[in-house]
Amino acid sequence: MNNKGCPEEYPITLKVNGYEVAVFQLTNQDLEDWTYGYLFSEGLIEIASDIVTLKVDEEYGEIRVELKNDIDAEKMLNKKKHYTAGCGRGVTFFSMTDVKSFNKISNDKKYKLSYLLKKQAEFARNSPLYLETGGMHGACILDEETGAMVIKEDIGRHNAVDKVIGYAVSNQLNPDSLVLLTTGRISYEMLSKAAKFGFAIVGSRTAATKQAVQLAKYLNIEVVGYLRGKMAITYTTKGRVIDDVSNSSVGAKPNLMVLS
Known part of the structure; x- marks a missing residue:
């Protein structure tokens, strides 16, 4: 008999500057790292100090983030959402066309x-x-x-x-x-x-x-x-x-x- 445990899913709502981004299915571990990574990946922050406050509220199942005032979160969050394929369904605001505008990688380390x-x-x-x-x-x-x-x-x-x-x-x-x-x-x-x-x-x-x-x-x-x-x-x-x-x-x- 297989005695392995079951993976856990943790529904959590991400709110940025008061705007609800989405409800994500996550594993309840390293949630602050996830928040930094998700916001960076979606272009809402460029460096860690762009986040003024970050609070993980496990009781209410929320991550609440306040960004610097000069970051237009509302404009970004009003873009079309693209739902990701695979497990732990996620959402991205970048289309294929958007990604093609990213900087090309010049590093040639082997x-x-x-x-x-x-x-x-x-x-x-x-x-x-x-x-x-x-x-x-x-x-x-x-x-x-x-x-x-x-x-x-x-x-x-x-x-x-x-x-x-x-x-x-x-x-x-x-x-x-x-x-x-x-x-x-x-x-x-x-x-x-x-x-x-x-x-x-x-x-x-x-x-x-x-x-x-x-x-x-x-x-x-x-x-x-x-x-x-x-x-x-x-x-x-x-x-x-x-x-x-x-x-x-x-x-x-x-x-x-x-x-x-």
């Missing part, structure tokens, strides 16, 4: 495939909510220079990404030295979050959608999917991931393909 595979496995071993329930998503930011690894988990894959981005924003981390890994499918809204923060490489243990790959090519982002064991697929050809596994004497040759 990483060995063996490093990404090793870190993806380490990421999986250090995801306690997934190990407990088998039904959670995770996101991870890596800093090869310092060896730091930050992992956040949530019922929704996009929520988990917002949580690690929020951590990076609130701690003023430099995207040029970071890689983003996720357990979930990389869709256009996931790619847009990565692009907004400035990640040059996004990796996942599963696939990327066609729309995400198109955006990644346009914004000069390297996308690597199916990072499992000694297997990987690069969906873009930016030259940032070096295949040092195929010619090594350790294990079998990986299935490393480049989709043009």
Whole structure:
């Protein structure tokens, strides 16, 4: 018999400057990080100090945020909403056209495939909510220079990404030295979050959608999917991931393909 626990969903209302954004289904963990990440990803803040006050009220199921007066939250929140695909349904105010206006990534730092595979496995071993329930998503930011690894988990894959981005924003981390890994499918809204923060490489243990790959090519982002064991697929050809596994004497040759 499987003794794993059930993943928990926590409905919470996000209010910004008195305006209700939406009710989100979240895992009740790292909610402040999620708030920073979501507001940054949606263009409502650029730096952590744009938030004047942030209060998580678990009794009423609300996160209440006050932003600086010069930030026009009402204008942003009146834009058309796009509901995200997948678990832990979310909402974004950015369309594909909006995302194409983001800055293109110029960082050309290179990483060995063996490093990404090793870190993806380490990421999986250090995801306690997934190990407990088998039904959670995770996101991870890596800093090869310092060896730091930050992992956040949530019922929704996009929520988990917002949580690690929020951590990076609130701690003023430099995207040029970071890689983003996720357990979930990389869709256009996931790619847009990565692009907004400035990640040059996004990796996942599963696939990327066609729309995400198109955006990644346009914004000069390297996308690597199916990072499992000694297997990987690069969906873009930016030259940032070096295949040092195929010619090594350790294990079998990986299935490393480049989709043009």
